[in-house]
Amino acid sequence: MVQIRWMGPKIGVQVSGVDVRKLDDASFAPIYQAWLDHNVMVVTGQDLTIDEFLAYSRRFGTISPHPSKSTRHPDYPEITLLGVNKFDADGKLNQAIYRRGAEGWHTDGAYDVEPFKATQLYGVAIPSVGGDTLFASGYAAYDALPQRLKDRLEGVLGGFTYGGRRNSTALLNPEDRDLPPSMHPIIRTHRETGRKSLYFDPGKILFVEGAEKAESDDLLNELEHFMIQPDGEYRHKWAKGDIVIWDNRCSYHMAAGDYPPDQDRIHWRVSIKDWPAQGRLAAE
Numbered sequence: 001m002v003q004i005r006w007m008g009p010k011i012g013v014q015v016s017g018v019d020v021r022k023l024d025d026a027s028f029a030p031i032y033q034a035w036l037d038h039n040v041m042v043v044t045g046q047d048l049t050i051d052e053f054l055a056y057s058r059r060f061g062t063i064s065p066h067p068s069k070s071t072r073h074p075d076y077p078e079i080t081l082l083g084v085n086k087f088d089a090d091g092k093l094n095q096a097i098y099r100r101g102a103e104g105w106h107t108d109g110a111y112d113v114e115p116f117k118a119t120q121l122y123g124v125a126i127p128s129v130g131g132d133t134l135f136a137s138g139y140a141a142y143d144a145l146p147q148r149l150k151d152r153l154e155g156v157l158g159g160f161t162y163g164g165r166r167n168s169t170a171l172l173n174p175e176d177r178d179l180p181p182s183m184h185p186i187i188r189t190h191r192e193t194g195r196k197s198l199y200f201d202p203g204k205i206l207f208v209e210g211a212e213k214a215e216s217d218d219l220l221n222e223l224e225h226f227m228i229q230p231d232g233e234y235r236h237k238w239a240k241g242d243i244v245i246w247d248n249r250c251s252y253h254m255a256a257g258d259y260p261p262d263q264d265r266i267h268w269r270v271s272i273k274d275w276p277a278q279g280r281l282a283a284e
Contacts, residue, residue: 001017002015002016002017002018002027003015003017004030004031004034006038007038007040007042007234008231008232008233008234009231009232010137010139010140010231010232011038011039011040011135011136011137011140011232011233011234011251012038012039012040012041012042012135012234012236013034013035013038013040013041013042014041014042014043014044015031015034015041015042015043015044016043016044016045018031018043019046020043020046020048020056021048021052021055021056023059028059031043032059032060035060035247036192036193036247039137039138039246039247039250039251040135040234040236040244040245040246040247040251040253041244041246042236042242042243042244043242043243043244044239044241046122046241046242046243047241048122050073050076050079050268053079053243053270054076054078054270056243057120057270057272060117060118060120060245060272061117061118061272061273061274061275062273062274062275062276063078063270063271063272063273064078064116064271064272065077065078065271067112067162068080071084071097073268079269079270080268080269080270080271081266081267081268081269082101082121082265082266082267082268082269083097083098083100083125083264083265083266083267084097085097086098086261093261098261099257101133101253101254101255101257102254102255102256102257102258103254104202104203104254105134105136105201105227105228105252105253105254106201106202106204106252106253106254107138107200107201107204107248107251107252107253108248108253108271109248109271109273110160110184110199110201110204110205110248111160111161111162111181111182112182113182114273114274115182115184115248115249115273116248116271116272116273117247117248117249117272117273117274118245118246118247118248118271118272119245119248119253119269119270119271119272120243120244120245120246120269120272121133121243121244121245121267121268122241122242122243122267122268122269123238123239123240123241123243123244123267124240124266124267124268125240125264125265125266126238126239126240126264126265127259127260127263127264127265128260128263129259130256130258130259130260131238131255131256131258131259131265132236132237132238132255132258133235133236133238133244133253133254133255134234134235134236134253134254134255134256135233135234135235135236135246135251135252135253136227136228136229136232136233136234136251136252137197137229137232137233137250138188138197138198138199138200138249138252139195139197139232139250140229140231140232141197141198141200141226141227141228141229141232142187142196142197142198144226145198145226149219149222150187152219153186153187153208153219154187155185155187156185156186156187156209156210157183157184157185157208157209158183158184158185158186158199158200158205158206158207158208158209159181159182159183159205159209160181160182160183160184160201160205161180161181161204161206162204181206183209184199185199186198186199186200186208186223187199188249188250190249190250191249193250195250197249197250197251198226198227199249199250200223200224200227200252201252202223202224202227205220207220208220227252228252238265
């Protein structure tokens with residue numbers, strides 16, 4: 001029997017008692033709506049091949065290969081392999097792979113002209129301790145903004161790149177490291193829910209359009225303090241066979257980066273954009 005239960009007051013929902021390979025459109029509809037309502041959705045107890053994982057992922061949109069070409073699956077470029085080959089040839093731990101996603105709170109794909117609608121992970125190998133993923137609501141962040149910031153940023157665009165102000169581009173091929181910024185609204189209205197969220201990533205946003213550098217930096221530094229609200233958080237402890245999808249349009253996430261390096265933490269990851277008939281830029 002399918003069960004859907006909230007995981008937190010403002011973010012996170014868990015679906016159990018379902019085999020995602022057997023969902024018809026009618027049974028998928030409430031699951032999709034639960035995801036929209038709660039930003040992050042966990043589906044437990046799955047046993048999938050890559051083809052089955054890809055088929056389920058396509059129910060949410062179009063899969064777009066991640067720009068980090070070096071971590072793509074060799075036979076399935078739509079799949080990013082997380083946690084694989086984390087030791088160099090000399091046995092040294094590669095921190096860029098081990099701590100991928102743990103550098104700070106962020107949203108995926110803001111550097112793209114059409115940002116990622118969602119990211120979905122499937123738990124293939126899970127460490128005995130640690131390795132959690134943390135999530136936070138962009139809706140809660142927007143609600144917490146003082147009115148002066150809401151007024152200042154309504155209709156204002158931010159410039160985003162993969163490396164942001166930190167120039168963190170180690171996982172990109174050299175030819176992909178100097179792309180121009182993509183421009184997106186900092187106050188974003190969700191196309192499907194109609195709710196406003198703070199669309200923000202301190203590791204990817206370069207500047208606030210139309211602001212002098214000093215004001216831009218001050219605004220970005222201030223916004224970072226509002227991202228994470230205590231009643232808008234969910235922390236996921238992984239189990240093998242979990243599928244977790246999050247809505248990049250209205251949430252942030254971060255890997256804990258704290259599992260034993262000698263243990264495996266491996267996920268299949270897909271980046272999802274809107275279906276072609278519905279594809280739009282972030283400004284809606």
